[in-house]
Every structure is written in C-alpha cells, then in structure tokens.
Amino acid sequence: MENYLLAMAVFAGCYALMALGLNLIFGLAGMINLGLVGFFAIGAYCSALLTVKLQVPLLLAWPAAILAASACGVGVALVTARLRGDYLAIVTLGFSEVIRLVASNEIWLTNGTDGISAIPAPGRGVLTPLLFNLQFMVIVWLAVGLAALLVARLSAAPFGRVLRAIREDDVIASVAGKPVLVFKLQAFAIGAGLMGAAGALYAHFNAYIAPDSFQPLVTIYVVLALTAGGTGTVRGAVLGAILVVALTEGTRFLGGVIPGLAPVQIAALREAIIGIVLILLLTYRPGGIIPERPRTHRLEVS
Amino acid sequence: MTLRTSRRTALLGGLAAPFVSRLAVAQSGPIRLGTLTPQTGAGGPYGPAMVKVAQALVAEINAAGGVAGRRIELVNEDDETNPDAGVRAARKLIDVDKVSAIIGTWASAVTTAVAPLAWENKVMLFTVSGADSITRLPHQGYIIRTQPNTYLQSTTVGKYLASIGAKTVFALSAQTPFAVDSYNRIAEVLAQNGAKAVGDVIYDASKTSFRSEVDQALKTKPDALFLNSYTPDLAVILRELFRAGYDGKKLTYGYAANAKLLETVGADVAEGLISFAPSPDLGSPAYAKVKAILGSDPDPYSCQVHDHISLVALAIGKAGAATGLAIHDTVRGVGDAAGTKVTSAVDGLKLLAAGQKVNFEGASGPCKFTSAGDIEGCRFRFDVADKGKYRLLGLI
Incomplete structure (x- = not known):
C-alpha cells in the first residue's frame, strides 16, 4: 500500500508541476493553453531520448528537457501572439496533437507507437521498489516546492502584476507602456518549462513512454486540477493536482466497496463520479477550493 | 523426559504466536x-x-x-x-x-x-x-x-496470399507498433514463394478519407491488397476501393472484419473480403x-x-x-x-x-511457449464476406 501511495504521490507531483506552469500562463496571464500535454511530451521525449540514445547523464538531460519545452513554449506563444480565448485554445490543442502525431510517426527518432522503454533512473533495480518510489517522491516534490516558490515570487513581483493586467485587458496594459508580447512570451516560456520538467520526471519514473501516454485527457485533468484548486493561486494549483489524482485513483477502490457490480459498470461509475464531483465543486465553488483574492491597493489619502 | 513450560518459554511462545499465525494465513488465505x-x-x-x-x-x-x-x-x-x-x-x-x-x-x-x-x-x-x-x-x-x-501471423498471411495465386501484393497499414514488422515479414514470405510485395503505405487511422492512399495502391495494379486496418478505417477504404472498381483480392485481420463492418458498408462493398484470425480451438x-x-x-x-x-x-x-x-x-x-x-x-x-x-x-x-514467452504455434481461420455474411473458408 505505501508503495502504491508513493507512486501516486509522484504522479500527483507531476500534475502539480503542470498545474503550476498552467497557473502562470492561464491563471495569471489569462492565455488559455490546452496544449500543455504537448510540452509535457516534449520534456518526456527529450530527456528520455538524451539518456537512452546518447547516454547523457540525468543532471544534464533534465535541464535540457526544460529548455526544450521552454523553447517550444516561446515558439507557440509567438505563433499565437494575436490569438485570444477560444482561438488560442484550439491552436494550442492542435499543437499538442501535432506533437503526439510526430512522436507516433517519426519512428527513426521516437520508435513510433512502440514507445521508448528502459528509461534509466537513479537506483532503479538497485533500491527496493519502496525505497526507489520514496526517493523519486522526494525528488518530484522538491521540484514542486521549488516551482511553487518560483511561481509565488513571480506572482507577487511586479512581473505578476503585469501578467494580471494583461489577463484583465491587454490593451490597457500596452497603453500603460508594458510590452505585452514580451511578457506573454516570458510567461509561456516559464510555464512550458515547468510542464517539460514534469514530463522529464514522469518519463524517468515510469521507465516507459509512448505517444498514447500523451493524450489530451492529461491536459483536461490538469486544467481541472487548476480550476478546482483555484485559478491564479499557487496553493490552489498544488491542491487541485492532489485532488484530481486522489479522485481518479480513489475511485478504483469502489469495486471492493460496492458488491454485485460488473467491472465494466464499476469503470463507468468511476468516470461518472469523477465528473459529478468536479461539476459540484465548480458549481458551489466557482473560484476553486482556494480562490484568488482580489488584490487592491488602498490609496493613502492625505 | 518431561516437558516443562517455564514462564520464559510461555512468554516467548506468546510473542511468536502472531508471526506463526500470520505465516499460516499467508499459506492458507x-x-x-x-x-x-x-x-x-x-x-x-x-x-x-x-x-x-x-x-x-x-x-x-x-x-x-x-x-x-x-x-x-x-x-x-x-x-x-x-x-x-x-x-x-x-x-x-x-x-x-x-x-x-x-x-x-x-x-x-x-x-x-x-x-x-x-x-x-x-x-x-x-x-x-x-x-x-x-x-x-x-x-x-x-x-x-x-x-x-506478428511474425507468426505475417508468415501465415504471406503463405496464404501466395497459395491463392496472388503474384503481387500491396499493403495499406494503419500506424500501429506492428505495421512495419508485419509488412517486412509478409514481403519475405512472398518472395520465398515466388510472389512479390510491391509496396506499403502506412496511414493515420483517424483520417476520414484515404483516397490518395488507395490511388497509390491501385497504381501498382496488385493481385491482392493486404489491409492492416481497424474497423472504422477499413470501412472507408473498402468504400473507396468499391468506387474505384477494384476487383482483386482483399485480405484483412479478423478483428477489423467484424459484424459492425458489414452493417456499416453493406454486402456489396464488403463482398469478397477475406479475413483471418488466430483461431481458438x-x-x-x-x-x-x-x-x-x-x-x-x-x-x-x-x-x-x-x-x-x-x-x-x-x-x-x-x-x-x-x-x-x-x-x-x-x-x-x-x-x-x-x-x-x-x-x-x-x-x-x-x-x-x-x-x-x-x-x-x-x-x-x-499452451506451449518459447523461452521468450511467445506461443509456439496456433491455428488460423480464414473467412470470406459472402452476400453480407462471413463464411468460413477453412482452418490452417
């Protein structure tokens, strides 16, 4: 059981990293990004390919994965600079599907739909599975801690203030003299980098990745995590990620609780419960569990 | 010799009891x-x-x-x-x-x-x-x-195609982990049996039209087409082949040629489609x-x-x-x-x-397995779509 919980904590950590990245892009800067699984995939493939094909050490492969995802983030942000709302959502969704299709078709590089297996990780096969999971859980949550600190600092800094201004109205922000495009690029670069980091950690923990691991469902889960936790808040992003993994995994234990149901009915019930809980949550707490507090500055009246 | 239970051994026994019983449970649970x-x-x-x-x-x-x-x-x-x-x-x-x-x-x-x-x-x-x-x-x-x-299945397909007189075979394959392996092995077996694989197109199964793929295949005028497809894409391909007036042989996997396929495309379009599947006994x-x-x-x-x-x-x-x-x-x-x-x-x-x-x-x-864990051999059944129904051609 401990072993399983630790593994789930690792997955929750990966989701939390992605939710933090999304918090910067969508929560603060207001750019709807439905392509985050694409950045996740780039991070995963980059780190996996570097370590498996070129035997690059992990400590170099992980930063490389973050940089690669970041660079793609800048690329996507440049291409979509003039898009907003639904249009941005569609284009980013398309981006992540393109990444997945490239991964399934460029067989010479990615091994196609066979995927990449035997991705190394420190201690795999040497440590007991329990210790290995524990070690990885610590690594992932240290990364989450660092990322949370980074996003919180950025959010409180003048940088975060400009992003929020862009979210509310980018015309006003540019009238106020803020280079909107530069800020958008920076938000995308940092956010995509965090998603790439999540991908790299995920690939090395799982030891196997395939294009099928990067379906749009992951994007949906992370967007749900952020909206359920509280868009625009760091604690909300992390809490939401834990909630989503707890929901999807916790419902597995229904089979043991409700007797007389066929597995296919339990599978359907699981999906229904996950949906209902999230609908209820967003109906009664539209701002998420930890809603963003409006930041007001009291003017000193002399 | 008499066996006396001292307080010390009783205590030890008591301490050990939970472990003993747990062991017993593990063996009888x-x-x-x-x-x-x-x-x-x-x-x-x-x-x-x-x-x-x-x-x-x-x-x-x-x-x-x-x-x-x-x-x-x-x-x-x-x-x-x-x-x-x-x-x-x-x-x-x-x-x-x-x-x-x-x-x-x-x-x-x-x-x-x-x-x-x-x-x-x-x-x-x-x-x-x-x-x-x-x-x-x-x-x-x-x-x-x-x-x-795939190796065993493709060997069977290759031999079968050669046995029904197909001299040239073109393959249309959905992008799967076995598409390439499959084609290569079929080509090998065909070559051993005096026939030839003339080409292969790997396509994205989620597409809704395969006209260019079908054109590419028919340009080679193959005696037989090997359709390494799933049901939805197979339905589209069969319709396009029907429209193009292709009258050569068509072979596909049994999981693609199911009842749903006949329902979707109708008897005329499916006519003559041969399907094969590893057969249960x-x-x-x-x-x-x-x-x-x-x-x-x-x-x-x-x-x-x-x-x-x-x-x-x-x-x-x-x-x-x-x-x-x-x-x-x-x-x-x-x-x-x-x-x-x-x-x-x-x-x-x-x-x-x-x-x-x-x-x-x-x-x-x-149920005999190789050292790698693969099944050593099995039977295959071949069916043909005949007036809107599948008819068993035979077991090989």
Whole structure:
C-alpha cells in the first residue's frame, strides 16, 4: 500500500508541476493553453531520448528537457501572439496533437507507437521498489516546492502584476507602456518549462513512454486540477493536482466497496463520479477550493 | 523426559504466536490474481467479456475446492486502453492487492508500460497483445503471451496470399507498433514463394478519407491488397476501393472484419473480403465452456483469458506455492507433452494433486511457449464476406 501511495504521490507531483506552469500562463496571464500535454511530451521525449540514445547523464538531460519545452513554449506563444480565448485554445490543442502525431510517426527518432522503454533512473533495480518510489517522491516534490516558490515570487513581483493586467485587458496594459508580447512570451516560456520538467520526471519514473501516454485527457485533468484548486493561486494549483489524482485513483477502490457490480459498470461509475464531483465543486465553488483574492491597493489619502 | 513450560518459554511462545499465525494465513488465505483489461477506451468492446470468463472460471475452480485447498480471489481493474492509466491500475494490483499474476492486458502500449512493473516486482504478466517488441523486453520470463506474435501471423498471411495465386501484393497499414514488422515479414514470405510485395503505405487511422492512399495502391495494379486496418478505417477504404472498381483480392485481420463492418458498408462493398484470425480451438471442450459462459461465439481474447486463468491455477497447483516466482518457474511445465491431456483447470488440478503430469490444452489451443514467452504455434481461420455474411473458408 505505501508503495502504491508513493507512486501516486509522484504522479500527483507531476500534475502539480503542470498545474503550476498552467497557473502562470492561464491563471495569471489569462492565455488559455490546452496544449500543455504537448510540452509535457516534449520534456518526456527529450530527456528520455538524451539518456537512452546518447547516454547523457540525468543532471544534464533534465535541464535540457526544460529548455526544450521552454523553447517550444516561446515558439507557440509567438505563433499565437494575436490569438485570444477560444482561438488560442484550439491552436494550442492542435499543437499538442501535432506533437503526439510526430512522436507516433517519426519512428527513426521516437520508435513510433512502440514507445521508448528502459528509461534509466537513479537506483532503479538497485533500491527496493519502496525505497526507489520514496526517493523519486522526494525528488518530484522538491521540484514542486521549488516551482511553487518560483511561481509565488513571480506572482507577487511586479512581473505578476503585469501578467494580471494583461489577463484583465491587454490593451490597457500596452497603453500603460508594458510590452505585452514580451511578457506573454516570458510567461509561456516559464510555464512550458515547468510542464517539460514534469514530463522529464514522469518519463524517468515510469521507465516507459509512448505517444498514447500523451493524450489530451492529461491536459483536461490538469486544467481541472487548476480550476478546482483555484485559478491564479499557487496553493490552489498544488491542491487541485492532489485532488484530481486522489479522485481518479480513489475511485478504483469502489469495486471492493460496492458488491454485485460488473467491472465494466464499476469503470463507468468511476468516470461518472469523477465528473459529478468536479461539476459540484465548480458549481458551489466557482473560484476553486482556494480562490484568488482580489488584490487592491488602498490609496493613502492625505 | 518431561516437558516443562517455564514462564520464559510461555512468554516467548506468546510473542511468536502472531508471526506463526500470520505465516499460516499467508499459506492458507486466498490466492489473489488480478485482471487488467480494457473496460473503457478503444478496447472497451473486448474487456467485459474477458473479465466475465475469468470470473466464471475462478468460480468454477473455487467450487471444486480451489487450488491446493486455497480459494482464488480475483481483483479486476480497468486499463482504460491507455498506458498511463494502465500503469496506475497495475501499481494498485501489485502494491495494494498483492496479486501474483496480472492477466489480460490487451493494448500493446499498455502491456509494454506495465511489463517493467511485473518483472521488477516478480509478478507474472499474461497478455493478449500482439506487438513483437513485447517479448523482446528484458522480462526474465515474467511475460507469457497467448496471442501469436506478428511474425507468426505475417508468415501465415504471406503463405496464404501466395497459395491463392496472388503474384503481387500491396499493403495499406494503419500506424500501429506492428505495421512495419508485419509488412517486412509478409514481403519475405512472398518472395520465398515466388510472389512479390510491391509496396506499403502506412496511414493515420483517424483520417476520414484515404483516397490518395488507395490511388497509390491501385497504381501498382496488385493481385491482392493486404489491409492492416481497424474497423472504422477499413470501412472507408473498402468504400473507396468499391468506387474505384477494384476487383482483386482483399485480405484483412479478423478483428477489423467484424459484424459492425458489414452493417456499416453493406454486402456489396464488403463482398469478397477475406479475413483471418488466430483461431481458438473450435472443437475443444474448453472452447465450448467459454461459449457457454458468454452465451455467444467467443472472441479469441476471451478464449485466451480462459487459458491464462487455467495456466495460473495449474502452475500454482504444480508448484504448491502461489507467488509470482512460483508461477514463473512452473507455468511451462503444465503443457508437458509427456503428461495427460486436459482441457480444464479443475481436471488438471486433480491430476496434479495425485502427483501426475498434465498437458494442458486450452480454448485457444496447445499452451506451449518459447523461452521468450511467445506461443509456439496456433491455428488460423480464414473467412470470406459472402452476400453480407462471413463464411468460413477453412482452418490452417
């Protein structure tokens, strides 16, 4: 059981990293990004390919994965600079599907739909599975801690203030003299980098990745995590990620609780419960569990 | 000599008691096995029947007294036909439910993702996935596959195409892990039999039109087309071939040429489509049992799950222990050619209990495996679409 919980904590950590990245892009800067699984995939493939094909050490492969995802983030942000709302959502969704299709078709590089297996990780096969999971859980949550600190600092800094201004109205922000495009690029670069980091950690923990691991469902889960936790808040992003993994995994234990149901009915019930809980949550707490507090500055009246 | 119980030994005994009883429970408690099948997603049409067969068989074994006096307890998980979800479900089966074998992984990507967990935790993995790459993994014998691999299937296809007089063959293949391997092997076999593979197009199955692919294929004027497709894309391709007036031979996999396909495209478009599938052993009592459990003609995967459960039960019966390692060590010994032929786990367990050897032959045929874990041989059935119905051409 401990072993399983630790593994789930690792997955929750990966989701939390992605939710933090999304918090910067969508929560603060207001750019709807439905392509985050694409950045996740780039991070995963980059780190996996570097370590498996070129035997690059992990400590170099992980930063490389973050940089690669970041660079793609800048690329996507440049291409979509003039898009907003639904249009941005569609284009980013398309981006992540393109990444997945490239991964399934460029067989010479990615091994196609066979995927990449035997991705190394420190201690795999040497440590007991329990210790290995524990070690990885610590690594992932240290990364989450660092990322949370980074996003919180950025959010409180003048940088975060400009992003929020862009979210509310980018015309006003540019009238106020803020280079909107530069800020958008920076938000995308940092956010995509965090998603790439999540991908790299995920690939090395799982030891196997395939294009099928990067379906749009992951994007949906992370967007749900952020909206359920509280868009625009760091604690909300992390809490939401834990909630989503707890929901999807916790419902597995229904089979043991409700007797007389066929597995296919339990599978359907699981999906229904996950949906209902999230609908209820967003109906009664539209701002998420930890809603963003409006930041007001009291003017000193002399 | 008299045996006196001092307070000290009584105390020691008392302290040891919980450990002794726990040990006793571990040896007499239920044997836990997991199924990991697709209940939702692309494999959704197959998973429910697979679990139903597994549950019925376990109930039968338990009713007959279980394995070595122990009941089998089945834990069923949904892999959602997705490697990510599959891994999490497998972790639950291994770490929480402590199963000694995982049965029924269907999609190749799920099997490949779950496999490392199986061998790292010494849990046996029984799969119905077809991708050749699976048994090439460094699995130390922890994978047993009852589905004939691409190599075996493609060899059969190549020989069959040559035998029906196709001199040139063009392949249209959906992008799958086995598309390339499959074409290469067919080309090899055709060449050995005086025929020729003239080309291959690998396409994205989610497209809605395949006109350019079909044009490319027909330009070579092939005697036969090998359609390595799934049902939805096959339907589109068949319509386009019909429109183009193609009258050569068409061969596809049995899982693509199902009742749904006939419903979708109609009798005229499907006419003459030959489909082949690894065939269960249609005359076997085990096959009849699976058919009775499901109330209809079973698909090959349900038959294979029947064999998985039987193999596990027999292996545990033979080993006298229910760990993954014990199954790993004895599973090949229950298809012993020198033993008595049995088609049901219950009969086999009785023989094993009497100290005899058994030769298990299941619903999908003889269960003999290579050192890599692949099934050594199996039968294939060929059907042809004839006026809106499938007609059995023969078994090979």
